[in-house]
Amino acid sequence: MNPAPRNVVSQPRQVVRAVLNEALESKLGGEVVVKSTTVSGRIFVVERKVAWTVLTGPGARSFSTALIDAKLVSREDVEQVMAECRKSGGNFCETLVAWGLVPRDTLRDLLCHHVTAQLETLFGLTEAQALFVPQPRSYSSQLTFDLAELTADTPQPAVPQSQSPSGPPVLLEGEAMANVKQALEEAMKIEGAFAVCLADANSGMTLGSVGGNAAFNVEAAAAGNTEVMRAKLKTMKALGIKDRIEDMLITLGEQYHIIRPLSAREGLFLYIALHRANANLAMARFRMADVEKNIQL
Incomplete structure (x- = not known):
């Protein structure tokens, strides 16, 4: 730990x-x-x-x-x-x-x-x-x-x-980051959602985030959950399971946390935290699948 x-x-x-x-x-x-x-x-x-x-x-x-x-x-x-x-x-x-x-x-x-x-x-x-x-x-x-x-x-x-460089500095991820922000804002519309981000499981860095507060740092949470992703992938490899992770659910007393790897970009994953009292888990997973499809990198 x-x-x-x-x-x-x-x-x-x-x-x-x-x-x-x-x-x-x-x-x-x-x-x-x-x-x-x-x-x-x-x-x-x-x-x-x-x-x-x-x-x-x-x-x-x-x-x-x-x-x-x-x-x-x-x-x-x-x-x-x-x-x-x-x-x-x-x-x-x-x-x-x-x-x-x-x-x-x-x-x-x-x-x-x-x-x-x-x-x-x-x-x-x-x-x-x-x-x-x-x-x-x-x-x-x-x-x-x-x-x-x-x-x-x-x-x-x-x-x-x-x-010599020509022109002003440009963001390699400029259009992609705008797309990510739009997708994350859409994810925040899911019933019960209070924080969401897109993270890189290899580096632990957050590529974009929406929500969170002083009591719940979504970027720190995502960085910590990179270890969860790695551990699961390592276990699958050890067991000879040749399949992809659709999503992972962490159920707390008052919250749901969903980790959803991007099928189109290996190593990246969506991470969303929801208030359990307000969330419809089945609908949240369904909506997160749609959010994933709308991310273009």
């Missing part, structure tokens, strides 16, 4: 840094989940180093977009690498290197700059809530960074003029 998440309260502009420092001091590692009125983020910590960051919100840009903008890879390259990672459980950056798409030193420099920029955005939030979710996890890459390396005045990696 994973240790319970811990809230850390601090002054504005210090909360994210304070929680990240706590995560970096933990032997377990885990994730720092950041929420503000405009930007959300996740910082993944492995062996007391920063391994990865993800931002969602206006102007946010994924690392794959940075690679495409720098003309180091094509969109088709990214899609093929991601498909391979979902299939094999491999690391995105290490796969790029292994396939000979990007030299390791170039990739490390660009990743360091990308993570540094995202941390600066998170550290600069004037009103933010941050939560450290301790979660031991193996990480199949040595492309990790000490905090000092990321908070120093790191120069932008040199990119040949022919590879």
